[in-house]
Structures are given as structure tokens and as C-alpha cells.
Amino acid sequence: MTTIAELPPGFVDKVLSAQSTFRSVMDAMARPGSVQRIVPMAGVPGPTMRGTAAIALTLFDHDTPLWLDARMAERSDVVKWLKFHTGAPVVQDSSIASFALISDGAALPPLERFALGTNEYPDRSTTVILQVESLDSGRSFELRGPGIDGVATLQASIRPFDLFERLRFNEALFPRGIDLVLVADDAVVAIPRTTRVVNKGS
Amino acid sequence: MNAPAYNFAYLDEQTKRMIRRAILKAIAIPGYQVPFASREMPMPYGWGTGGVQVTAAILGPQDVLKVIDQGSDDTTNAISIRKFFAKTAGVATTTATEDATVIQTRHRIPETSLHANQVLVYQVPIPEPLRFLEPRETETRRMHALAEYGLMHVKLYEDIARFGHIATAYAYPVKVNARYVMDPSPTPKFDNPKMDNCPALQLFGAGREKRIYAIPPYTQVVSLDFEDHPFEPYRFNAPCALCAAENSYLDEIVIDDKGGRMFVCSDTDYCEGRQAAGHHGSLSAAPYKEKAQEGSNG
Amino acid sequence: MYVAVKGGERAIENAHRLLANARRGDQSVSEVTLDQISEQLGLAVDRVMSEGSLYDRELAALAIKQARGDLIEAIFLVRAFRATLPRFGASEPVDTGAMRVQRRVSATFKDIPGGQILGPTFDYTHRLLDPSLGQGFVPEVPATAEASTAPTPRVTDILGRDGLIESSPRAEDGASVGDLTREPLNFPADRDLRLQNLARGDEGFLLAMGYSTQRGYGRNHPFVGEIRFGEVEVEFFAEDVGFAVPLGSIELTECQMVNQFKGSATEAPCFTRGYGLAFGQSERKTMSMALVDRALRARELGEDAVAPAQDEEFVMSHSDNVQATGFVEHLKLPHYVDFQSELGLLRKLRKEFAEANAPDAMKEAAE
Numbered sequence: 001m002t003t004i005a006e007l008p009p010g011f012v013d014k015v016l017s018a019q020s021t022f023r024s025v026m027d028a029m030a031r032p033g034s035v036q037r038i039v040p041m042a043g044v045p046g047p048t049m050r051g052t053a054a055i056a057l058t059l060f061d062h063d064t065p066l067w068l069d070a071r072m073a074e075r076s077d078v079v080k081w082l083k084f085h086t087g088a089p090v091v092q093d094s095s096i097a098s099f100a101l102i103s104d105g106a107a108l109p110p111l112e113r114f115a116l117g118t119n120e121y122p123d124r125s126t127t128v129i130l131q132v133e134s135l136d137s138g139r140s141f142e143l144r145g146p147g148i149d150g151v152a153t154l155q156a157s158i159r160p161f162d163l164f165e166r167l168r169f170n171e172a173l174f175p176r177g178i179d180l181v182l183v184a185d186d187a188v189v190a191i192p193r194t195t196r197v198v199n200k201g202s
Numbered sequence: 203m204n205a206p207a208y209n210f211a212y213l214d215e216q217t218k219r220m221i222r223r224a225i226l227k228a229i230a231i232p233g234y235q236v237p238f239a240s241r242e243m244p245m246p247y248g249w250g251t252g253g254v255q256v257t258a259a260i261l262g263p264q265d266v267l268k269v270i271d272q273g274s275d276d277t278t279n280a281i282s283i284r285k286f287f288a289k290t291a292g293v294a295t296t297t298a299t300e301d302a303t304v305i306q307t308r309h310r311i312p313e314t315s316l317h318a319n320q321v322l323v324y325q326v327p328i329p330e331p332l333r334f335l336e337p338r339e340t341e342t343r344r345m346h347a348l349a350e351y352g353l354m355h356v357k358l359y360e361d362i363a364r365f366g367h368i369a370t371a372y373a374y375p376v377k378v379n380a381r382y383v384m385d386p387s388p389t390p391k392f393d394n395p396k397m398d399n400c401p402a403l404q405l406f407g408a409g410r411e412k413r414i415y416a417i418p419p420y421t422q423v424v425s426l427d428f429e430d431h432p433f434e435p436y437r438f439n440a441p442c443a444l445c446a447a448e449n450s451y452l453d454e455i456v457i458d459d460k461g462g463r464m465f466v467c468s469d470t471d472y473c474e475g476r477q478a479a480g481h482h483g484s485l486s487a488a489p490y491k492e493k494a495q496e497g498s499n500g
Numbered sequence: 501m502y503v504a505v506k507g508g509e510r511a512i513e514n515a516h517r518l519l520a521n522a523r524r525g526d527q528s529v530s531e532v533t534l535d536q537i538s539e540q541l542g543l544a545v546d547r548v549m550s551e552g553s554l555y556d557r558e559l560a561a562l563a564i565k566q567a568r569g570d571l572i573e574a575i576f577l578v579r580a581f582r583a584t585l586p587r588f589g590a591s592e593p594v595d596t597g598a599m600r601v602q603r604r605v606s607a608t609f610k611d612i613p614g615g616q617i618l619g620p621t622f623d624y625t626h627r628l629l630d631p632s633l634g635q636g637f638v639p640e641v642p643a644t645a646e647a648s649t650a651p652t653p654r655v656t657d658i659l660g661r662d663g664l665i666e667s668s669p670r671a672e673d674g675a676s677v678g679d680l681t682r683e684p685l686n687f688p689a690d691r692d693l694r695l696q697n698l699a700r701g702d703e704g705f706l707l708a709m710g711y712s713t714q715r716g717y718g719r720n721h722p723f724v725g726e727i728r729f730g731e732v733e734v735e736f737f738a739e740d741v742g743f744a745v746p747l748g749s750i751e752l753t754e755c756q757m758v759n760q761f762k763g764s765a766t767e768a769p770c771f772t773r774g775y776g777l778a779f780g781q782s783e784r785k786t787m788s789m790a791l792v793d794r795a796l797r798a799r800e801l802g803e804d805a806v807a808p809a810q811d812e813e814f815v816m817s818h819s820d821n822v823q824a825t826g827f828v829e830h831l832k833l834p835h836y837v838d839f840q841s842e843l844g845l846l847r848k849l850r851k852e853f854a855e856a857n858a859p860d861a862m863k864e865a866a867e
Contacts, residue, residue: 017417022222029229030403058219127226147421192229194232238684247827278508301629309837340688367845373838390838460530
């Protein structure tokens, strides 16, 4: 049983750390494929990476239903830390989640199970935060779309291996869709629903 | 009495989180207007509260802020907003377009090309480009959902039938990333081409109407037109009287009551920069300096 | 030689100094105190608290003083301050049935349990300017009596017992109450949000809207079931301790309108409700609000929404005087960039018009 006193801490400076983290995530979302760094430090419970913890502290609160994958959800220290520092309600139904935290990419549920928004309100969709092994080595991907000057390349080691094939459903769904944030330690890459990703092999 | 105590950049953290989430969705869906729970700001609705909330949500201590209104850093509302952030966030401010990391603007896009380390924040009065064709939000939302923009084309076509031209000179509608029709805010249509494939991130905040929208960098932005009536940016055909610029948007200044007029750059930073670099127009007052101290009062 | 106008910053500072001086007025006249405003301009304070959505007499009095008596400006000051306050949650619903009533009138029944209580009212005063108020007037001591402990049940509850009026629509248990200051408004809006919008809405706007329903634009045959004004207790359910904690008492005015009945093949006809509630003593506001609330219920009551007061998007989008004044007054900000663009286009169109008509004009001249 973890008490509040034993929980890993949140940000030391809530205001400026949240601002700095947000700018990294905003730049990542505005420039898909670019690797942004998260500078502020916070406690990292269980399988939570530094970047994920900082994003949670920056964007989650009472108004953002949160879905956790099994590996996160079964860790009471993770759930308590999130609850204590962000107040975000953890939900079982992924289709109403504002955010989803995925620590085990191999067990990523079908993306259709998350909120995809509606044609009238496409913003009411889940932002999926997926922890990956690496965002600077691994297979090469080519990215095109808004935010990218021509073509961007991303080298990443990601599970599930067919992540970007699955993400292709965004094309037909638009303006509905899933926005993805990849985290590897303190590195962040965003793949919004407008980005088209092609596998270039290893 | 409850004495007021204000947070960094004025807004409380819960409000910032809400606005930040809206900004991320706005970037992910270029040109789509994300509803947000706009707060009452200490300045009136219609005076830049949307832009101010967006700026407050993104601004950090390392930022350098520029605020312009009508292209000028020295118009009263621009000064008022710049002072607000200098006071509440302690950020450095500048008038130099190049040096700014965040530029909040009303009605203009700077003449100096923006770069990738910049965010341009627009103040937006009426974010809905279809509003004057259809006043109901329920209807316009449906039109955007279905990408049903025929009404807009009919309006533009009626202009042509009546005037021989598309009779929209500012807030000229654009299509973003080949999907959403978007209001660029009341910028002159001269500025529309600057939005296309721009290296900087463009964020739009409408406080009273409670909407945030965005154009990511390097995104296609096309001004609506017809093949036989292509979009034409308007510029008065004269060089700036102060810096002789041939390609900047000009303000018309009435200098007497006998029909005397002069035309000068609306972008004061651009104009001053050119004058400092030795460009002089027909009426330039070099070296550029402030008007005499006693010359101004409330 | 031309030099662009600079020095805006100094101009702003000077303007603010002028404002401070104009606000103070002739300094040989003694300065008005917040107590004086709160005590002697109490209805202005009530309005600022209601439309400012903040129950704080002292702050409202300060806002009125700072705004030089411009109530919409004062409401704006209070709203801007309110927006920075932390939100702990929603109070328990106040029980207006248990109100310590200072005034209570019904137009539907001659006598009611608890009685008709006129209280402090302009009603039946002759509107003759009273010069004695300008000369240190000391009012007569009013008649007083022991506060009655007799219950004052709401007239609508009395009608409700016999099923003569529709039951007040109840929210589902545990349903959260909407808050349009925290979440963006979408249409169609539920009644909680509509009532919140109306409670914050401009008194003059609601008065005109309510009046329009009386003149036939969405007529709904209103009767004042009851207006009551007095003190109620406010309680907040504290999760930590597990029970409702009293926060104090506030003054409220409540208006319950009883409106034309509806009925159908399956439902017995009954009266319908319109509701108004405001801080302090605000009868005009609550009556107008009740009329407009009833008009806005057209959709749920199966009526054709054809009049302006029945149009939810129209009413809710234009009721807020802080929004309205901001946007109307923003027209005095510089617009010369867009105006220049418009001017350029107009000159071009006029030139083309002149050219197109020139040959005809010359022909006419030659004839």
C-alpha cells in the first residue's frame, strides 16, 4: 500500500515546468516527426517514462478522462500518482477517454476503440500517448503532411511494428481521427491525424 | 476584501491546461475551430481576449514577445497588451519581427518573413467564415462537418455578378489543407498569401466567440476564388513615402483637407528597418525619431 | 516632412490619469465611500453582483465606484476578478421555500399561507421627485413586528399539489450542473445552462425580450405566481467530512411565473413554469428572466419557436452585456488596415463604373 507521502513527486515548479513541457509537445504536434525534448523533471512511478510523467502533469486534470493500458492500470502506484497529481478520472471505457497512456505497445488495443470525435466535433477524440523504445534509432519512416516542409524522416524503434499501418485509418476518417504522441524517455514525437507515414525499412 | 493575486501570465493553471489542450487539437485539425471555455479577461471582449488567452497559455520566461495592431507596435491597444504581459509574465518584449518568438497580432501579418522558431497569434473577432451567410452556429457547424461550402462560393459569385469582382477586401476566406474553410481574421487580403506554407506556427484565438484554431507550419492555405476570377491581393500602387518600399501594405494618411494624402507602410518595424538601412521615400523624416515629447496627450 | 505618431504609451498613461481625476470629480466635494454605495445604492450593488456572478457587496461597491457608476463597466470588473478565483465546486441547491422573506407577493391568489408581504418596494410610490432627499432626509421609523415563524410555501408548490402546474423538471440524481464559464457552450443548450445565461444576462436585454413576449412575439400568458425576496442559507457538501457545511446566507429574489397550460391526448392540461432568480432585490430582472425562460422552453413544450425570445441561439448569444459592450466598443479601435483594403476596392469599383458609363454620358451630351 503506497501512501501519498511515498508517491514520487510532481513538478518542483508547477507553472514553469508545465509551460516548458507544453511548448515541447506543441512544437512536436506542429512539426510532426521532429524530436522534441522534455526538460522538467518529475517523479516517475512504475513503468512511466520521464516524458510521459511530465505530459501527464501538464495536460491532465479533472476534465480529462484517462485510459490506462493493463500494465499501467495494474500498478496502484501509477494510478495513485496520476490521481493525486492530476486528478484525472481513470476510466475503463476507452471510447470516452481524452488521453490514453500505453506503456506496452504490443498490447495496444485497436485504435477504433478510442474516441475518434465526430464530424461536427472532431476535437473530441483521444490523444494516445505511446511509450516506445527509441526515437533516434531503429527503422526509418518518411512523414508527410501539415507541419512538415516536404518530407520528414523519423528513426524509431516502435511497438506495435504495424503502428503506422494501423494509423492509416486516419486518412479516411478525417476530420475525425486519433492523434498520437510517442515518448521515449525525455524525447517526444507527435503524429497528428493529418500526418501520412511511410515505412522506409531499416 | 479578497485582494487579487495573479498567476504567471495571468491565467490560472487549470485554464491554461484547458487552452493548451484546445491548441493541440487545433494544430491536429488545421483550420477547424475548437470550442474552448474562454475566460473573462481584464480587457474587453473584442479587444484581443482570445489572442491574449492563447499567448498566455504558450508564453514562457524565455520568450520574446512582439505585439502589433494594424501592423504597428505603437498603437494603443498593442501597447496595452504588451504591457500586460511584461507585467504579468515578465517576458522580454521587442518590436523587431525577427527577434520575436511569439508575435500577437491584430489585423496584419508582418512584412518580414516569419521563421520556424516563431508563433504568430492572431486576435479574431468572428472566427466563423460562414457566419454572415448563416447566423446559426448549429447550421455552420453542420456545413463544416460535411465540407459543404457551396454557400460561400455562391456569395463570392454573386459579388462577381454584381461588381465584376469578389467584393471582399479583408477577412478573405481561405481553405486550409484542402479541407476547412477558415476566416483569417480581418487581415487585408494582401496578407493572405503569407499564410500559405509559412514556416511559423499560426494560432488564432477568438475570446468572445470561444474558439481556437490553427495553421501548422508548412500547410497549404488557399484563398477561395474562381478560375476566371483568380484571387488578387490588393495593394495601393505607390512606394512607401517614408522607406520607398514597393511591396509592403500601405496605410493611407490624410494630410490636409484639400485632398492631400500620403501612403506609408502599415508595418512600422519593417518601415523603420528599411529607413535605418538607408532607404528613403519622398517624405521621409530621417533620421527616424519619436515625435516631440509635448506632442501627445490622452 | 512627415513623422509617424508615436508616444502611445505616454498617451495611455495620461488618459488614465485623466480618468482618475474625472472619477474623483470636484475634490472639494467629499468622496463617496464603499459603505455609502453599498447602503444607499443597494439595488445597483445587487445588479452588479447578479450580472457579475459574484456575491460580494463590498467588491461590487468598489467596482461601481471604480466604474464611475457605469454598471456594465462595474459588472465587467467583477467578472474579470471572478475569472481568477479558484472553483471549489457547486453549492447544494438553496431552499427558497425556507427563505426568511422580506417581501413576497402573488398575483394569482388573493391570500396565501404566510400572507402577502409588501416589504420595501417602489410599487405604489408616486413617482414625484422628492426634494427632501437632497437635504439630509431622515426617514420615519418603519413599523416592525416579531418575525413570523409561519411557513411560506411557494405558490407553485401549492398548485403542484393538485397537479395544476407541471412538476418542476428534475435533473437525474448525480447529474452535474453545467457551467458555461467553465465549458464552451453548445446548442441546443439544456435549461441549466439557459438559466445560468439568463441570470448573468443584461437586465435591459431581458426586459426587452420579456416585454416582446407580452406584446405577442411568443406570447405565453404569464401570471406572477409569486415573487419573493429575502435571505437563504447556502451550504456546500464537503466530501472530506461527508456532510453539507453552511457557508452563510445570501439575499435572493425569486420569481415563479405561471404560464399558459398545455396538454395533449395523453396528458391532462396544466400550467407551465417560467423561472427567474437573482442576487439581492432584483424584481425587474427576475420577472424578465422568468418570461424569457418560459419562452425558451418552446422546444421542449412542443411549441413552434418563431419569436426572437424563443430563439435560444439568438437570446443566449446576445444576452451578455460584457460580451456585447466589448464587441460594440471595439469598433473604436483602429481599423485602418481593413478600411484601407475596403477603400481600395471601392475606388476600383467606382472607376470601373465610371468607365462603363462614360460612353453613354458622352453620347447624351452630344445629343
